[in-house]
Amino acid sequence: MAEQVGLMAARYSVVQTDLATGAVVTELPVTGIGYTDTLNAAGTATVGVPLAAPEADPATLIVGSSGLAVLRNDSPMWGGILWGASADLAAGTLTLSASGFHSYYSHRFLDAKNGYTTTSSDQALILKEWFAYANANGGIGTDTATVTTTGHLRSRKWSFYEFKNMAEAIDEMADDLNGFNFRYEAYWLAGVGRRVGNRFRLARRNSASFPQLEHRVNCNVTAVDYDGTQLATQAYAFGADLGTGAKPYASSGNPALTGPRRVAVATYADIKTTASLITKAAAIANVGSQPIAVPTLTLYPDRFTPSQFTPGAVGTVIADSGYVALFEEFVITERGVEVDANGTETVSLALASKDVFNANPG
Structure with a gap:
Protein backbone atom coordinates (compact mmCIF):
# COMPACT_ATOMS: atom_id res chain seq x y z
CA MET A 1 0.00 0.00 0.00
CA TYR A 105 -20.75 -9.34 25.26
CA SER A 106 -19.17 -9.14 28.72
CA HIS A 107 -22.80 -8.70 29.81
CA ARG A 108 -24.17 -11.62 27.81
CA PHE A 109 -23.94 -15.29 28.68
CA LEU A 110 -24.47 -18.70 27.12
CA ASP A 111 -27.45 -19.14 29.43
CA ALA A 112 -29.78 -21.37 27.44
CA LYS A 113 -31.49 -23.91 29.70
CA ASN A 114 -29.45 -26.77 28.25
CA GLY A 115 -26.19 -24.77 28.24
CA TYR A 116 -23.95 -25.08 25.21
CA THR A 117 -22.23 -28.13 23.72
CA THR A 118 -20.42 -28.65 20.43
CA THR A 119 -17.91 -31.26 19.32
CA SER A 120 -15.33 -30.76 16.57
CA SER A 121 -17.06 -27.76 15.01
CA ASP A 122 -15.32 -25.08 12.97
CA GLN A 123 -14.51 -22.16 15.26
CA ALA A 124 -16.21 -19.71 12.88
CA LEU A 125 -19.48 -21.65 12.99
CA ILE A 126 -19.34 -21.71 16.79
CA LEU A 127 -18.98 -17.92 16.83
CA LYS A 128 -21.93 -17.51 14.48
CA GLU A 129 -24.05 -19.69 16.79
CA TRP A 130 -23.17 -17.57 19.81
CA PHE A 131 -23.98 -14.28 18.10
CA ALA A 132 -27.21 -15.68 16.65
CA TYR A 133 -28.27 -16.70 20.16
CA ALA A 134 -27.53 -13.24 21.55
CA ASN A 135 -29.25 -11.47 18.64
CA ALA A 136 -32.39 -13.58 19.05
CA ASN A 137 -32.59 -12.84 22.76
CA GLY A 138 -32.56 -9.05 23.07
CA GLY A 139 -29.18 -8.40 21.46
CA ILE A 140 -27.59 -5.58 19.47
CA GLY A 141 -27.84 -7.18 16.03
CA THR A 142 -24.18 -8.06 15.51
CA ASP A 143 -23.77 -9.14 11.88
CA THR A 144 -21.65 -12.22 11.08
CA ALA A 145 -22.29 -12.47 7.34
CA THR A 146 -18.59 -12.05 6.50
CA VAL A 147 -17.45 -14.76 8.94
CA THR A 148 -16.41 -17.87 6.98
CA THR A 149 -15.09 -21.25 8.06
CA THR A 150 -11.42 -21.50 9.04
CA GLY A 151 -10.73 -25.23 8.96
CA HIS A 152 -9.84 -25.25 12.68
CA LEU A 153 -12.16 -27.36 14.82
CA ARG A 154 -13.06 -26.79 18.45
CA SER A 155 -15.06 -28.61 21.12
CA ARG A 156 -16.82 -26.68 23.87
CA LYS A 157 -19.17 -27.70 26.69
CA TRP A 158 -20.76 -25.53 29.39
CA SER A 159 -23.83 -26.29 31.48
CA PHE A 160 -26.52 -23.73 32.19
CA TYR A 161 -25.17 -23.42 35.72
CA GLU A 162 -21.73 -22.35 34.49
CA PHE A 163 -23.32 -19.28 32.83
CA LYS A 164 -20.38 -18.88 30.43
CA ASN A 165 -19.58 -15.26 29.60
CA MET A 166 -19.68 -14.74 25.82
CA ALA A 167 -16.84 -12.20 25.59
CA GLU A 168 -14.64 -14.51 27.63
CA ALA A 169 -15.55 -17.49 25.44
CA ILE A 170 -14.66 -15.52 22.28
CA ASP A 171 -11.37 -14.31 23.79
CA GLU A 172 -10.35 -17.82 24.81
CA MET A 173 -11.04 -19.29 21.39
CA ALA A 174 -9.14 -16.46 19.66
CA ASP A 175 -6.12 -17.14 21.88
CA ASP A 176 -5.97 -20.86 21.04
CA LEU A 177 -3.24 -22.21 18.81
CA ASN A 178 -4.53 -21.67 15.26
CA GLY A 179 -6.88 -19.06 16.65
CA PHE A 180 -7.76 -15.77 14.95
CA ASN A 181 -7.86 -11.99 15.16
CA PHE A 182 -11.20 -10.27 15.54
CA ARG A 183 -12.69 -6.81 15.59
CA TYR A 184 -16.09 -5.14 15.36
CA GLU A 185 -16.76 -2.82 12.46
CA ALA A 186 -19.25 0.06 12.64
CA TYR A 187 -20.97 0.72 9.31
CA TRP A 188 -24.02 2.40 7.83
CA LEU A 189 -26.97 0.05 7.59
CA ALA A 190 -28.92 0.13 4.35
CA GLY A 191 -32.58 1.10 4.38
CA VAL A 192 -34.71 3.94 5.62
CA GLY A 193 -33.11 6.39 8.05
CA ARG A 194 -29.53 6.62 9.25
CA ARG A 195 -28.63 3.59 11.31
CA VAL A 196 -25.22 2.37 12.48
CA GLY A 197 -24.73 -1.38 12.43
CA ASN A 198 -22.02 -3.47 13.99
CA ARG A 199 -20.28 -6.30 12.18
CA PHE A 200 -18.00 -8.97 13.64
CA ARG A 201 -14.85 -9.42 11.54
CA LEU A 202 -12.71 -12.54 11.85
CA ALA A 203 -9.27 -12.69 10.23
CA ARG A 204 -6.46 -15.20 10.01
CA ARG A 205 -3.46 -13.98 11.97
CA ASN A 206 -0.99 -11.90 9.95
CA SER A 207 -3.37 -11.69 6.99
CA ALA A 208 -3.37 -7.87 6.74
CA SER A 209 -0.46 -5.47 6.27
CA PHE A 210 0.39 -1.82 6.88
CA PRO A 211 2.86 0.54 5.11
CA GLN A 212 6.53 0.51 6.11
CA LEU A 213 7.27 3.00 8.89
CA GLU A 214 10.65 4.60 9.58
CA HIS A 215 11.56 6.73 12.57
CA ARG A 216 11.97 10.42 11.63
CA VAL A 217 10.92 9.75 8.03
CA ASN A 218 7.17 9.16 8.25
CA CYS A 219 6.68 8.51 11.97
CA ASN A 220 8.10 9.27 15.39
CA VAL A 221 8.97 6.19 17.48
CA THR A 222 8.31 7.58 20.94
CA ALA A 223 9.23 4.53 23.03
CA VAL A 224 10.26 0.87 22.84
CA ASP A 225 9.64 -1.46 25.78
CA TYR A 226 11.28 -4.87 26.02
CA ASP A 227 9.47 -7.56 28.03
CA GLY A 228 11.12 -10.81 29.11
CA THR A 229 8.73 -11.69 31.94
CA GLN A 230 6.77 -14.18 29.82
CA LEU A 231 9.79 -16.23 28.68
CA ALA A 232 9.15 -19.91 29.35
CA THR A 233 11.16 -23.05 28.70
CA GLN A 234 8.08 -25.04 29.75
CA ALA A 235 4.38 -24.11 29.84
CA TYR A 236 1.54 -25.89 31.62
CA ALA A 237 -2.21 -25.37 31.15
CA PHE A 238 -4.45 -26.85 33.86
CA GLY A 239 -8.19 -27.39 33.61
CA ALA A 240 -11.06 -27.73 36.07
CA ASP A 241 -10.91 -29.71 39.30
CA LEU A 242 -12.58 -33.04 38.51
CA GLY A 243 -13.83 -33.39 42.07
CA THR A 244 -11.01 -35.65 43.23
CA GLY A 245 -8.36 -32.96 43.50
CA ALA A 246 -6.96 -33.98 40.11
CA LYS A 247 -7.06 -31.67 37.10
CA PRO A 248 -6.54 -32.39 33.40
CA TYR A 249 -3.48 -30.65 32.02
CA ALA A 250 -1.29 -30.23 28.96
CA SER A 251 2.29 -29.10 28.55
CA SER A 252 4.41 -27.56 25.83
CA GLY A 253 8.00 -26.34 25.75
CA ASN A 254 10.67 -24.22 24.10
CA PRO A 255 13.74 -26.49 24.02
CA ALA A 256 15.75 -23.99 21.96
CA LEU A 257 15.34 -21.20 24.53
CA THR A 258 18.67 -20.49 26.25
CA GLY A 259 19.25 -19.63 29.90
CA PRO A 260 17.88 -21.13 33.11
CA ARG A 261 14.62 -23.06 33.29
CA ARG A 262 11.51 -20.86 33.47
CA VAL A 263 7.98 -22.25 33.82
CA ALA A 264 4.69 -20.57 32.90
CA VAL A 265 1.40 -21.89 34.32
CA ALA A 266 -2.22 -20.96 33.60
CA THR A 267 -5.49 -22.46 34.83
CA TYR A 268 -8.70 -22.64 32.80
CA ALA A 269 -11.36 -23.49 35.35
CA ASP A 270 -14.08 -24.32 32.81
CA ILE A 271 -12.06 -26.74 30.64
CA LYS A 272 -12.51 -30.38 31.56
CA THR A 273 -10.53 -32.32 28.94
CA THR A 274 -6.83 -32.60 28.16
CA ALA A 275 -7.52 -32.30 24.44
CA SER A 276 -8.90 -28.78 24.87
CA LEU A 277 -5.84 -27.77 26.92
CA ILE A 278 -3.22 -28.78 24.34
CA THR A 279 -3.74 -25.63 22.25
CA LYS A 280 -3.74 -23.50 25.41
CA ALA A 281 -0.35 -24.84 26.54
CA ALA A 282 1.09 -24.42 23.05
CA ALA A 283 -0.10 -20.80 22.89
CA ILE A 284 1.47 -20.00 26.29
CA ALA A 285 4.76 -21.57 25.21
CA ASN A 286 4.77 -19.73 21.91
CA VAL A 287 4.30 -16.34 23.57
CA GLY A 288 7.20 -17.25 25.88
CA SER A 289 9.56 -18.28 23.10
CA GLN A 290 11.45 -14.94 22.97
CA PRO A 291 11.53 -11.48 24.55
CA ILE A 292 8.82 -9.18 23.23
CA ALA A 293 9.70 -5.77 21.80
CA VAL A 294 6.82 -3.31 22.12
CA PRO A 295 7.32 -0.06 20.15
CA THR A 296 4.96 2.89 20.41
CA LEU A 297 4.91 5.45 17.63
CA THR A 298 3.03 8.41 16.25
CA LEU A 299 2.40 8.81 12.53
CA TYR A 300 3.46 12.01 10.83
CA PRO A 301 0.35 14.10 10.13
CA ASP A 302 -1.32 14.02 6.71
CA ARG A 303 0.74 11.05 5.51
CA PHE A 304 -1.74 8.25 6.11
CA THR A 305 -5.35 7.56 7.05
CA PRO A 306 -6.17 5.61 10.24
CA SER A 307 -7.87 2.88 8.19
CA GLN A 308 -4.45 1.88 6.78
CA PHE A 309 -3.47 0.67 10.25
CA THR A 310 -5.89 -1.98 11.47
CA PRO A 311 -5.07 -3.84 14.69
CA GLY A 312 -3.66 -7.23 13.75
CA ALA A 313 -2.01 -5.92 10.57
CA VAL A 314 1.70 -6.65 9.99
CA GLY A 315 4.36 -4.27 8.74
CA THR A 316 8.00 -3.27 9.00
CA VAL A 317 9.22 -0.67 11.48
CA ILE A 318 12.72 0.84 11.19
CA ALA A 319 14.39 2.72 14.04
CA ASP A 320 18.07 3.10 14.92
CA SER A 321 18.79 5.06 18.09
CA GLY A 322 21.33 3.82 20.63
CA TYR A 323 20.00 0.69 22.37
CA VAL A 324 17.08 0.60 19.94
CA ALA A 325 17.90 -1.14 16.68
CA LEU A 326 14.71 -2.15 14.93
CA PHE A 327 14.35 -3.43 11.41
CA GLU A 328 11.69 -6.08 11.69
CA GLU A 329 8.04 -6.85 11.27
CA PHE A 330 5.53 -5.98 13.96
CA VAL A 331 1.84 -6.53 14.59
CA ILE A 332 -0.39 -3.59 15.52
CA THR A 333 -1.90 -4.29 18.94
CA GLU A 334 -3.60 -0.92 19.34
CA ARG A 335 -4.43 2.10 17.20
CA GLY A 336 -5.26 5.35 18.96
CA VAL A 337 -6.69 8.50 17.37
CA GLU A 338 -6.95 11.88 19.07
CA VAL A 339 -8.83 14.80 17.54
CA ASP A 340 -8.55 18.20 19.26
CA ALA A 341 -10.97 21.13 19.22
CA ASN A 342 -9.32 22.42 16.02
CA GLY A 343 -9.88 19.11 14.24
CA THR A 344 -6.20 18.14 14.24
CA GLU A 345 -5.86 14.36 13.98
CA THR A 346 -3.05 12.47 15.72
CA VAL A 347 -2.67 8.71 15.14
CA SER A 348 -0.55 6.56 17.45
CA LEU A 349 0.24 2.84 17.25
CA ALA A 350 1.31 0.23 19.78
CA LEU A 351 2.97 -2.85 18.30
CA ALA A 352 4.44 -6.23 19.23
CA SER A 353 6.87 -8.56 17.50
CA LYS A 354 5.38 -10.51 14.61
CA ASP A 355 7.38 -13.60 15.61
CA VAL A 356 5.30 -14.01 18.76
CA PHE A 357 2.13 -13.99 16.69
CA ASN A 358 3.64 -16.17 13.98
CA ALA A 359 4.24 -18.81 16.61
CA ASN A 360 0.45 -19.17 16.72
CA PRO A 361 -0.32 -19.32 12.98
CA GLY A 362 -3.92 -18.76 11.98
Whole structure:
Protein backbone atom coordinates (compact mmCIF):
# COMPACT_ATOMS: atom_id res chain seq x y z
CA MET A 1 0.00 0.00 0.00
CA ALA A 2 1.66 3.21 -1.15
CA GLU A 3 2.40 6.01 1.28
CA GLN A 4 0.06 8.94 0.89
CA VAL A 5 1.31 12.49 1.31
CA GLY A 6 -0.65 15.71 1.63
CA LEU A 7 -4.05 14.24 2.52
CA MET A 8 -6.80 16.76 3.15
CA ALA A 9 -7.76 17.36 6.77
CA ALA A 10 -10.55 15.03 7.84
CA ARG A 11 -13.83 16.16 9.36
CA TYR A 12 -14.76 14.28 12.51
CA SER A 13 -18.17 14.06 14.14
CA VAL A 14 -19.89 11.90 16.75
CA VAL A 15 -23.45 10.58 16.62
CA GLN A 16 -25.53 9.17 19.43
CA THR A 17 -27.41 6.00 18.48
CA ASP A 18 -30.11 3.76 19.85
CA LEU A 19 -28.16 0.70 20.98
CA ALA A 20 -30.82 -1.85 20.03
CA THR A 21 -31.57 -0.57 16.50
CA GLY A 22 -28.52 1.53 15.62
CA ALA A 23 -30.81 4.46 14.71
CA VAL A 24 -29.08 7.84 14.91
CA VAL A 25 -30.64 9.94 17.67
CA THR A 26 -28.58 13.09 17.18
CA GLU A 27 -25.17 14.46 16.26
CA LEU A 28 -23.36 15.64 19.37
CA PRO A 29 -21.36 18.89 19.47
CA VAL A 30 -17.85 17.88 20.52
CA THR A 31 -14.83 19.63 21.99
CA GLY A 32 -12.46 16.69 21.52
CA ILE A 33 -12.45 13.04 20.50
CA GLY A 34 -10.15 10.17 21.37
CA TYR A 35 -10.66 6.55 20.38
CA THR A 36 -8.63 3.35 20.38
CA ASP A 37 -8.99 0.09 18.50
CA THR A 38 -7.34 -2.78 20.37
CA LEU A 39 -6.40 -6.17 18.97
CA ASN A 40 -8.98 -8.77 20.06
CA ALA A 41 -10.52 -6.42 22.63
CA ALA A 42 -13.24 -3.80 22.92
CA GLY A 43 -11.25 -0.59 22.56
CA THR A 44 -12.43 2.70 24.05
CA ALA A 45 -13.58 6.19 23.15
CA THR A 46 -13.69 9.47 25.06
CA VAL A 47 -15.78 12.37 23.78
CA GLY A 48 -16.00 15.89 25.20
CA VAL A 49 -19.35 17.69 24.95
CA PRO A 50 -20.42 21.13 26.27
CA LEU A 51 -22.42 20.48 29.42
CA ALA A 52 -25.25 22.82 28.40
CA ALA A 53 -25.58 21.50 24.84
CA PRO A 54 -29.26 20.72 24.16
CA GLU A 55 -28.20 17.64 22.17
CA ALA A 56 -26.84 16.12 25.40
CA ASP A 57 -30.34 15.24 26.58
CA PRO A 58 -30.34 13.18 29.80
CA ALA A 59 -33.67 11.67 28.79
CA THR A 60 -32.08 9.95 25.77
CA LEU A 61 -28.30 10.04 26.33
CA ILE A 62 -28.24 7.27 28.91
CA VAL A 63 -25.15 5.43 30.15
CA GLY A 64 -25.39 1.69 29.54
CA SER A 65 -28.21 2.12 27.01
CA SER A 66 -26.96 4.55 24.35
CA GLY A 67 -24.53 3.92 21.54
CA LEU A 68 -21.87 6.24 20.13
CA ALA A 69 -20.27 6.24 16.70
CA VAL A 70 -17.24 8.28 15.63
CA LEU A 71 -17.45 9.41 12.00
CA ARG A 72 -14.54 10.49 9.81
CA ASN A 73 -15.77 12.33 6.73
CA ASP A 74 -19.18 10.80 7.56
CA SER A 75 -17.83 7.24 7.47
CA PRO A 76 -18.06 5.27 10.75
CA MET A 77 -14.58 4.71 12.14
CA TRP A 78 -15.46 3.51 15.63
CA GLY A 79 -18.63 2.36 17.34
CA GLY A 80 -19.54 1.24 20.80
CA ILE A 81 -21.54 1.68 23.96
CA LEU A 82 -21.72 4.64 26.34
CA TRP A 83 -20.80 3.19 29.72
CA GLY A 84 -19.93 6.34 31.68
CA ALA A 85 -20.33 10.12 31.78
CA SER A 86 -18.58 12.68 33.95
CA ALA A 87 -20.06 16.17 34.33
CA ASP A 88 -17.76 18.99 35.44
CA LEU A 89 -20.12 21.78 36.46
CA ALA A 90 -17.30 24.22 37.19
CA ALA A 91 -15.76 23.79 33.73
CA GLY A 92 -19.08 23.32 31.96
CA THR A 93 -18.00 20.09 30.28
CA LEU A 94 -19.41 16.60 29.92
CA THR A 95 -16.98 13.75 29.22
CA LEU A 96 -18.49 10.63 27.68
CA SER A 97 -16.68 7.29 28.12
CA ALA A 98 -17.49 4.42 25.78
CA SER A 99 -16.18 0.95 25.00
CA GLY A 100 -16.40 -0.98 21.74
CA PHE A 101 -19.17 -3.44 20.93
CA HIS A 102 -17.20 -6.36 22.37
CA SER A 103 -17.82 -4.87 25.82
CA TYR A 104 -21.53 -5.63 25.38
CA TYR A 105 -20.75 -9.34 25.26
CA SER A 106 -19.17 -9.14 28.72
CA HIS A 107 -22.80 -8.70 29.81
CA ARG A 108 -24.17 -11.62 27.81
CA PHE A 109 -23.94 -15.29 28.68
CA LEU A 110 -24.47 -18.70 27.12
CA ASP A 111 -27.45 -19.14 29.43
CA ALA A 112 -29.78 -21.37 27.44
CA LYS A 113 -31.49 -23.91 29.70
CA ASN A 114 -29.45 -26.77 28.25
CA GLY A 115 -26.19 -24.77 28.24
CA TYR A 116 -23.95 -25.08 25.21
CA THR A 117 -22.23 -28.13 23.72
CA THR A 118 -20.42 -28.65 20.43
CA THR A 119 -17.91 -31.26 19.32
CA SER A 120 -15.33 -30.76 16.57
CA SER A 121 -17.06 -27.76 15.01
CA ASP A 122 -15.32 -25.08 12.97
CA GLN A 123 -14.51 -22.16 15.26
CA ALA A 124 -16.21 -19.71 12.88
CA LEU A 125 -19.48 -21.65 12.99
CA ILE A 126 -19.34 -21.71 16.79
CA LEU A 127 -18.98 -17.92 16.83
CA LYS A 128 -21.93 -17.51 14.48
CA GLU A 129 -24.05 -19.69 16.79
CA TRP A 130 -23.17 -17.57 19.81
CA PHE A 131 -23.98 -14.28 18.10
CA ALA A 132 -27.21 -15.68 16.65
CA TYR A 133 -28.27 -16.70 20.16
CA ALA A 134 -27.53 -13.24 21.55
CA ASN A 135 -29.25 -11.47 18.64
CA ALA A 136 -32.39 -13.58 19.05
CA ASN A 137 -32.59 -12.84 22.76
CA GLY A 138 -32.56 -9.05 23.07
CA GLY A 139 -29.18 -8.40 21.46
CA ILE A 140 -27.59 -5.58 19.47
CA GLY A 141 -27.84 -7.18 16.03
CA THR A 142 -24.18 -8.06 15.51
CA ASP A 143 -23.77 -9.14 11.88
CA THR A 144 -21.65 -12.22 11.08
CA ALA A 145 -22.29 -12.47 7.34
CA THR A 146 -18.59 -12.05 6.50
CA VAL A 147 -17.45 -14.76 8.94
CA THR A 148 -16.41 -17.87 6.98
CA THR A 149 -15.09 -21.25 8.06
CA THR A 150 -11.42 -21.50 9.04
CA GLY A 151 -10.73 -25.23 8.96
CA HIS A 152 -9.84 -25.25 12.68
CA LEU A 153 -12.16 -27.36 14.82
CA ARG A 154 -13.06 -26.79 18.45
CA SER A 155 -15.06 -28.61 21.12
CA ARG A 156 -16.82 -26.68 23.87
CA LYS A 157 -19.17 -27.70 26.69
CA TRP A 158 -20.76 -25.53 29.39
CA SER A 159 -23.83 -26.29 31.48
CA PHE A 160 -26.52 -23.73 32.19
CA TYR A 161 -25.17 -23.42 35.72
CA GLU A 162 -21.73 -22.35 34.49
CA PHE A 163 -23.32 -19.28 32.83
CA LYS A 164 -20.38 -18.88 30.43
CA ASN A 165 -19.58 -15.26 29.60
CA MET A 166 -19.68 -14.74 25.82
CA ALA A 167 -16.84 -12.20 25.59
CA GLU A 168 -14.64 -14.51 27.63
CA ALA A 169 -15.55 -17.49 25.44
CA ILE A 170 -14.66 -15.52 22.28
CA ASP A 171 -11.37 -14.31 23.79
CA GLU A 172 -10.35 -17.82 24.81
CA MET A 173 -11.04 -19.29 21.39
CA ALA A 174 -9.14 -16.46 19.66
CA ASP A 175 -6.12 -17.14 21.88
CA ASP A 176 -5.97 -20.86 21.04
CA LEU A 177 -3.24 -22.21 18.81
CA ASN A 178 -4.53 -21.67 15.26
CA GLY A 179 -6.88 -19.06 16.65
CA PHE A 180 -7.76 -15.77 14.95
CA ASN A 181 -7.86 -11.99 15.16
CA PHE A 182 -11.20 -10.27 15.54
CA ARG A 183 -12.69 -6.81 15.59
CA TYR A 184 -16.09 -5.14 15.36
CA GLU A 185 -16.76 -2.82 12.46
CA ALA A 186 -19.25 0.06 12.64
CA TYR A 187 -20.97 0.72 9.31
CA TRP A 188 -24.02 2.40 7.83
CA LEU A 189 -26.97 0.05 7.59
CA ALA A 190 -28.92 0.13 4.35
CA GLY A 191 -32.58 1.10 4.38
CA VAL A 192 -34.71 3.94 5.62
CA GLY A 193 -33.11 6.39 8.05
CA ARG A 194 -29.53 6.62 9.25
CA ARG A 195 -28.63 3.59 11.31
CA VAL A 196 -25.22 2.37 12.48
CA GLY A 197 -24.73 -1.38 12.43
CA ASN A 198 -22.02 -3.47 13.99
CA ARG A 199 -20.28 -6.30 12.18
CA PHE A 200 -18.00 -8.97 13.64
CA ARG A 201 -14.85 -9.42 11.54
CA LEU A 202 -12.71 -12.54 11.85
CA ALA A 203 -9.27 -12.69 10.23
CA ARG A 204 -6.46 -15.20 10.01
CA ARG A 205 -3.46 -13.98 11.97
CA ASN A 206 -0.99 -11.90 9.95
CA SER A 207 -3.37 -11.69 6.99
CA ALA A 208 -3.37 -7.87 6.74
CA SER A 209 -0.46 -5.47 6.27
CA PHE A 210 0.39 -1.82 6.88
CA PRO A 211 2.86 0.54 5.11
CA GLN A 212 6.53 0.51 6.11
CA LEU A 213 7.27 3.00 8.89
CA GLU A 214 10.65 4.60 9.58
CA HIS A 215 11.56 6.73 12.57
CA ARG A 216 11.97 10.42 11.63
CA VAL A 217 10.92 9.75 8.03
CA ASN A 218 7.17 9.16 8.25
CA CYS A 219 6.68 8.51 11.97
CA ASN A 220 8.10 9.27 15.39
CA VAL A 221 8.97 6.19 17.48
CA THR A 222 8.31 7.58 20.94
CA ALA A 223 9.23 4.53 23.03
CA VAL A 224 10.26 0.87 22.84
CA ASP A 225 9.64 -1.46 25.78
CA TYR A 226 11.28 -4.87 26.02
CA ASP A 227 9.47 -7.56 28.03
CA GLY A 228 11.12 -10.81 29.11
CA THR A 229 8.73 -11.69 31.94
CA GLN A 230 6.77 -14.18 29.82
CA LEU A 231 9.79 -16.23 28.68
CA ALA A 232 9.15 -19.91 29.35
CA THR A 233 11.16 -23.05 28.70
CA GLN A 234 8.08 -25.04 29.75
CA ALA A 235 4.38 -24.11 29.84
CA TYR A 236 1.54 -25.89 31.62
CA ALA A 237 -2.21 -25.37 31.15
CA PHE A 238 -4.45 -26.85 33.86
CA GLY A 239 -8.19 -27.39 33.61
CA ALA A 240 -11.06 -27.73 36.07
CA ASP A 241 -10.91 -29.71 39.30
CA LEU A 242 -12.58 -33.04 38.51
CA GLY A 243 -13.83 -33.39 42.07
CA THR A 244 -11.01 -35.65 43.23
CA GLY A 245 -8.36 -32.96 43.50
CA ALA A 246 -6.96 -33.98 40.11
CA LYS A 247 -7.06 -31.67 37.10
CA PRO A 248 -6.54 -32.39 33.40
CA TYR A 249 -3.48 -30.65 32.02
CA ALA A 250 -1.29 -30.23 28.96
CA SER A 251 2.29 -29.10 28.55
CA SER A 252 4.41 -27.56 25.83
CA GLY A 253 8.00 -26.34 25.75
CA ASN A 254 10.67 -24.22 24.10
CA PRO A 255 13.74 -26.49 24.02
CA ALA A 256 15.75 -23.99 21.96
CA LEU A 257 15.34 -21.20 24.53
CA THR A 258 18.67 -20.49 26.25
CA GLY A 259 19.25 -19.63 29.90
CA PRO A 260 17.88 -21.13 33.11
CA ARG A 261 14.62 -23.06 33.29
CA ARG A 262 11.51 -20.86 33.47
CA VAL A 263 7.98 -22.25 33.82
CA ALA A 264 4.69 -20.57 32.90
CA VAL A 265 1.40 -21.89 34.32
CA ALA A 266 -2.22 -20.96 33.60
CA THR A 267 -5.49 -22.46 34.83
CA TYR A 268 -8.70 -22.64 32.80
CA ALA A 269 -11.36 -23.49 35.35
CA ASP A 270 -14.08 -24.32 32.81
CA ILE A 271 -12.06 -26.74 30.64
CA LYS A 272 -12.51 -30.38 31.56
CA THR A 273 -10.53 -32.32 28.94
CA THR A 274 -6.83 -32.60 28.16
CA ALA A 275 -7.52 -32.30 24.44
CA SER A 276 -8.90 -28.78 24.87
CA LEU A 277 -5.84 -27.77 26.92
CA ILE A 278 -3.22 -28.78 24.34
CA THR A 279 -3.74 -25.63 22.25
CA LYS A 280 -3.74 -23.50 25.41
CA ALA A 281 -0.35 -24.84 26.54
CA ALA A 282 1.09 -24.42 23.05
CA ALA A 283 -0.10 -20.80 22.89
CA ILE A 284 1.47 -20.00 26.29
CA ALA A 285 4.76 -21.57 25.21
CA ASN A 286 4.77 -19.73 21.91
CA VAL A 287 4.30 -16.34 23.57
CA GLY A 288 7.20 -17.25 25.88
CA SER A 289 9.56 -18.28 23.10
CA GLN A 290 11.45 -14.94 22.97
CA PRO A 291 11.53 -11.48 24.55
CA ILE A 292 8.82 -9.18 23.23
CA ALA A 293 9.70 -5.77 21.80
CA VAL A 294 6.82 -3.31 22.12
CA PRO A 295 7.32 -0.06 20.15
CA THR A 296 4.96 2.89 20.41
CA LEU A 297 4.91 5.45 17.63
CA THR A 298 3.03 8.41 16.25
CA LEU A 299 2.40 8.81 12.53
CA TYR A 300 3.46 12.01 10.83
CA PRO A 301 0.35 14.10 10.13
CA ASP A 302 -1.32 14.02 6.71
CA ARG A 303 0.74 11.05 5.51
CA PHE A 304 -1.74 8.25 6.11
CA THR A 305 -5.35 7.56 7.05
CA PRO A 306 -6.17 5.61 10.24
CA SER A 307 -7.87 2.88 8.19
CA GLN A 308 -4.45 1.88 6.78
CA PHE A 309 -3.47 0.67 10.25
CA THR A 310 -5.89 -1.98 11.47
CA PRO A 311 -5.07 -3.84 14.69
CA GLY A 312 -3.66 -7.23 13.75
CA ALA A 313 -2.01 -5.92 10.57
CA VAL A 314 1.70 -6.65 9.99
CA GLY A 315 4.36 -4.27 8.74
CA THR A 316 8.00 -3.27 9.00
CA VAL A 317 9.22 -0.67 11.48
CA ILE A 318 12.72 0.84 11.19
CA ALA A 319 14.39 2.72 14.04
CA ASP A 320 18.07 3.10 14.92
CA SER A 321 18.79 5.06 18.09
CA GLY A 322 21.33 3.82 20.63
CA TYR A 323 20.00 0.69 22.37
CA VAL A 324 17.08 0.60 19.94
CA ALA A 325 17.90 -1.14 16.68
CA LEU A 326 14.71 -2.15 14.93
CA PHE A 327 14.35 -3.43 11.41
CA GLU A 328 11.69 -6.08 11.69
CA GLU A 329 8.04 -6.85 11.27
CA PHE A 330 5.53 -5.98 13.96
CA VAL A 331 1.84 -6.53 14.59
CA ILE A 332 -0.39 -3.59 15.52
CA THR A 333 -1.90 -4.29 18.94
CA GLU A 334 -3.60 -0.92 19.34
CA ARG A 335 -4.43 2.10 17.20
CA GLY A 336 -5.26 5.35 18.96
CA VAL A 337 -6.69 8.50 17.37
CA GLU A 338 -6.95 11.88 19.07
CA VAL A 339 -8.83 14.80 17.54
CA ASP A 340 -8.55 18.20 19.26
CA ALA A 341 -10.97 21.13 19.22
CA ASN A 342 -9.32 22.42 16.02
CA GLY A 343 -9.88 19.11 14.24
CA THR A 344 -6.20 18.14 14.24
CA GLU A 345 -5.86 14.36 13.98
CA THR A 346 -3.05 12.47 15.72
CA VAL A 347 -2.67 8.71 15.14
CA SER A 348 -0.55 6.56 17.45
CA LEU A 349 0.24 2.84 17.25
CA ALA A 350 1.31 0.23 19.78
CA LEU A 351 2.97 -2.85 18.30
CA ALA A 352 4.44 -6.23 19.23
CA SER A 353 6.87 -8.56 17.50
CA LYS A 354 5.38 -10.51 14.61
CA ASP A 355 7.38 -13.60 15.61
CA VAL A 356 5.30 -14.01 18.76
CA PHE A 357 2.13 -13.99 16.69
CA ASN A 358 3.64 -16.17 13.98
CA ALA A 359 4.24 -18.81 16.61
CA ASN A 360 0.45 -19.17 16.72
CA PRO A 361 -0.32 -19.32 12.98
CA GLY A 362 -3.92 -18.76 11.98
